[in-house]
Amino acid sequence: MPRNLAAVVLAAGQGTRMKSDLPKVLHPVAGKPMLSHVVQAARALDAAPIVPVIGHGADLVRTTLEGEKLIFALQAEQLGTGHALQCAEASLQDFAGDLLLLCGDVPLLRDTTLRALLAHHRKSSAAVSILTAQMADPTGYGRIIRGSDGVERIVEEKDASSAERQVSEINTGIYIFSAPEAFDFLRQLDNSNAQGEYYLTDIVAAARQAGQRVEALLVENAEEAMGINDRVQLAQAGEIMRQRINETHQRAGVTLIDPATAYIDPEVAIGADTLIHPGVHLRGKTTIGSGCEIEPGVIVTDCTIGDGVHLKPGCVMSESIIGDACAVGPMAHLRPGTVLTGHNKIGNFVETKKAVFGEKSQASHLTYIGDATLGKNVNIGCGTITCNYDGVNKYQTTIEDDVFVGSDTQFVAPVTIGRGSLIGAGSTITKDVPADALAITRSEQKNIAGWAERNRQKQKKK
Numbered sequence: 001m002p003r004n005l006a007a008v009v010l011a012a013g014q015g016t017r018m019k020s021d022l023p024k025v026l027h028p029v030a031g032k033p034m035l036s037h038v039v040q041a042a043r044a045l046d047a048a049p050i051v052p053v054i055g056h057g058a059d060l061v062r063t064t065l066e067g068e069k070l071i072f073a074l075q076a077e078q079l080g081t082g083h084a085l086q087c088a089e090a091s092l093q094d095f096a097g098d099l100l101l102l103c104g105d106v107p108l109l110r111d112t113t114l115r116a117l118l119a120h121h122r123k124s125s126a127a128v129s130i131l132t133a134q135m136a137d138p139t140g141y142g143r144i145i146r147g148s149d150g151v152e153r154i155v156e157e158k159d160a161s162s163a164e165r166q167v168s169e170i171n172t173g174i175y176i177f178s179a180p181e182a183f184d185f186l187r188q189l190d191n192s193n194a195q196g197e198y199y200l201t202d203i204v205a206a207a208r209q210a211g212q213r214v215e216a217l218l219v220e221n222a223e224e225a226m227g228i229n230d231r232v233q234l235a236q237a238g239e240i241m242r243q244r245i246n247e248t249h250q251r252a253g254v255t256l257i258d259p260a261t262a263y264i265d266p267e268v269a270i271g272a273d274t275l276i277h278p279g280v281h282l283r284g285k286t287t288i289g290s291g292c293e294i295e296p297g298v299i300v301t302d303c304t305i306g307d308g309v310h311l312k313p314g315c316v317m318s319e320s321i322i323g324d325a326c327a328v329g330p331m332a333h334l335r336p337g338t339v340l341t342g343h344n345k346i347g348n349f350v351e352t353k354k355a356v357f358g359e360k361s362q363a364s365h366l367t368y369i370g371d372a373t374l375g376k377n378v379n380i381g382c383g384t385i386t387c388n389y390d391g392v393n394k395y396q397t398t399i400e401d402d403v404f405v406g407s408d409t410q411f412v413a414p415v416t417i418g419r420g421s422l423i424g425a426g427s428t429i430t431k432d433v434p435a436d437a438l439a440i441t442r443s444e445q446k447n448i449a450g451w452a453e454r455n456r457q458k459q460k461k462k
Contacts, residue, residue: 003122004097006179007047008088011035011104012055012075017230023057025104026064027234030241031265031283034228035061037107037241039068044111045118047100051091053084080197081173082189089183098122099179101200105228106173108237113219114174120217121176127212128182128204130154131174133222141170142201144216151214154201169218171201172225185210241266271307289324298329306342320352323359335370358401370394371413375401381425383408400435 015024025035035052042050050068054061055075062072073088085101092099098121100114113131121129130151132144142154143164154171155164185206189198204214219225228234245266246259253272256262261278264270268282271290281299282288289307294300298311301318305311309322312329320334323342328334332346337354340346344357347364355369363369363380371388374380378399386397387410395413399405403417406425411417416432417439423429424440433439 004095005045005047005100006092006095006097007042007050007100007102008085009038009052009102009104010081010084011052011061012078012084014056023061026061029107029237030245033064034107035104036065038102038104039070041109041111041114042100042102045114049091051088052104053087081200082186082198082202085200086186092179095179097179099177099182101175101177103173103227106225108224108226108240110224113224117176117217120215124213124215126215127178127207129176129215129217131172131219132169132216133172133219133225134168135170135222138168138170143167144169144171151204151216152208153205156199156201158195172219372397372399374399377401378403380405381407381409385410387412
């Protein structure tokens, strides 16, 4: 019968070296809070429950991760890692099985590595298993002290002798314990050390004294165990995470002209044969179809984009739906609620918001379309504006199929433009237009013969 697996994530620290009011574990790595990456790794192993131990900025951490279905434990006073795990005991009082301990500031751990650690722990019937790493410069890390019968203890650097500081195998802070036995060992800890804290690492010595087996598994790639303590390490972790993400897309058939400058969040999906130019940002839960081209400087957030779409340089779009075979930009801004049904053209310096474009409708340049519904085959001339806001309320503009809108037109909403009608350039439309009508609101043109020449002569005499 498979054993149960629970996870505790240590996430209570302030992270003073980050020099930030934001709790350290909420700083984003590749567009996602580092704590979320850790939770995702635990969830990939089907760990339940998952218990983050929070302290500094606890309310903000809860709010940020409220959709993650977590059980939070509070460490009101930071008295060490051992104390932090004790704070999670009440949340696990009915749990028996394997307990995975993770660190909220170690976001690069792959779930495959954790699976290997779990398999090693179970195969060896250990009471404690430790994930370790070899470091060329182990300064600042706890050292793994091995003996003839496995791991004897872990010694923190401030408590280590000169000989122990030469050891290059370090403790990553990732463990698997047997529960509830681990909490029995915790109650034996004291804080007689340089920091005056309760070290989680002392569980190793307690387990050994009880005749229990302590195992260690060396991670193949030490960068997975990198902890984030400052902004430099935050940037380094982001670079590593982006490289992983980008390589996954490349192997799935996506072309990245310069992977180092493609910024793609973890939950973005991209179809095969899509071409990504340098300087592109794909954020949130964006989905992009196959055969698309995304040119430099495009920023896409939480959008759904169909097949064969061309996003030209400098476009910014969020919470929008782009149908197949659309062309957008350059320098277009699609705000939330924009829907391009398909085969649409949105040109340079066009802004849309809560606007639905029927198939093959287009706005090629210098236009604002907001709170509007356009039918099929609508042509919006240059400089058109939907005047949707009166300072208090927003109003709707409806433009039916096959309407041609001349340049420099203003639609003062609420207004409906009937099918097949034509709006003369320079018009301000304040009333509904019937189907197949011509609407024009220009004043009559008046030419005064010879006026310009007389004016020039007048100016010369001054």
